[in-house]
Amino acid sequence: MRIKQLDYIIKIVEFGSVNVAAKHLFITQPxxxxxxxxxxxxMGIQIFQRTQKGMVLTTEGTEFLSYARQILEQVDLMEEKYKGTETRRRLFSVSAQHYAFAVHAFVQLxxxxxKNEYEFTFRETQTxxxxEDVSTFQSELGILYLNTFNEKVIRKLLKEKQLTFRPLFTAYPHVFVSKKNPLVGRKSVQxxxxxDFPYLSFEQGQLNSFHFSEEILSTLYHKKSIRVSDRATLFNFLIGLDGYTISSGVLSRELNDENIVALPLEVNETMEIGWIQSNQLSLSPLGKExxxxxxxHIVDYGFTIAEEK
Known part of the structure; x- marks a missing residue:
């Protein structure tokens, strides 16, 4: 087994195609x-399943990939320490629900x-x-929330996928509204x-189950309901339609629109926001950073970091 072969495997996984990976590696497809x-x-295993849609990791291949990434990480560190060479093009990916504080931390990273070269990916995506991204190693870690309503379902799925949830902080529900909304100025809202205001939420695709919703109280009926797929659109609708959404209440001063205001919502609920990681993979130096x-960033906004359970 050669180090170069491990690089090849990671590139194929990244692009999902031998042809595309070969072009980026400057070698022929054969x-x-x-x-x-x-x-x-x-190795005596089948790493990829060849399908019409491209190369898909097998169960054995997924496990092999976790070891390959750790080996390459250690090789990088050794070469940098003893040979004084630049590390290879560094890859790092995060998948998250639509949280501005997660984006802000990524910007800081x-x-x-x-280093002169890197390839970072931040995916704001469905729950x-x-x-799936973390379980298939497309992302090193993921950011989402648990509460009393979704916890049983989400934890069951995480266990099946060999993932662990680690808490970051506990948030109390707020509503995001335009600063011109008539409710602004109140200490809290019910x-x-x-x-009478349009309710905005993030759509969850084919798995649009209440348990996968990014917003708590997802089973409530709303007279006016609009689903969107990205944070910028949601904020535009908050302003343009005087709508509202339910979230953690954490607004990034640097990245969020100054026209958005967070108001405490009077409900007996909390959100435990945290990160998920594969049980088969240790965090890389970039992941730890x-x-x-x-x-x-969380502490800067007045929250206390949760102790891991």
Whole structure:
């Protein structure tokens, strides 16, 4: 087994295609395919399943990938320490629900990274996609929330996918509204106060189950309801339609629109926001650094970092 072969596997997973990976690696497609077959034969496993949609990791391949990434990380550190060479193009990915504080921490990570080359990915996506991304190693960690309503379902799925949820902080529900909304100025609002305003939420695709909703109280009926797929659109509708959404109440001063206001919502609920990680994979130095920025940002907004259970 050669280090180069491990690089090949990671590139194929990244692009989901031998052809595309070969172009980025500046080798021919047959050469790349042969290298993968040789590695599979040597290891005695099938790493990829060849489908019409591209290369898909098998169960054995998923486990193999976790070891490959850890090996390459250690090789990088050794070469940098003893040979004084630049590390190879560093990859790092995070998948998250639509939280500005998670984006802010990612921005800080990129600004602090002093290497000449890197390839970072931040996916604001649906809840089930976050879980799939982390379980298939498309992302090193994911950010989502648990509460009394969704916890049993989400934890069951995490266990099946060999993932662990680690709490970051506990948030009390707020509503986000435009600063021109008539409710602004109140110390808090009740659900009855919101009945006549359009309710905005993030759509969850085919798995649009209440348990996968990014908003608590997802089973409540709303006279006016609008689903959107991205945070910018949601904020535009908050302003343009005088709508509201239910969230953690954490607004990033640097990244959020100054026209958005968070108002406490009077409900007996809490949100435990945290991050998920594969049980098969240790956090990379970049993962640890991102987590540090994430926690600093949370503390900066007056929250206490939760102790891991």
């Amino acid at each position: 050469s790349l395919s042969n290298a993968v077959k040789e590695l599979e034969q040597e 990129i600004k602090s990274y002093d 089930n996609n976050i879980i 659900l009855a106060d919101l009945e 991102y987590l540090r920025y994430l926690k600093e």
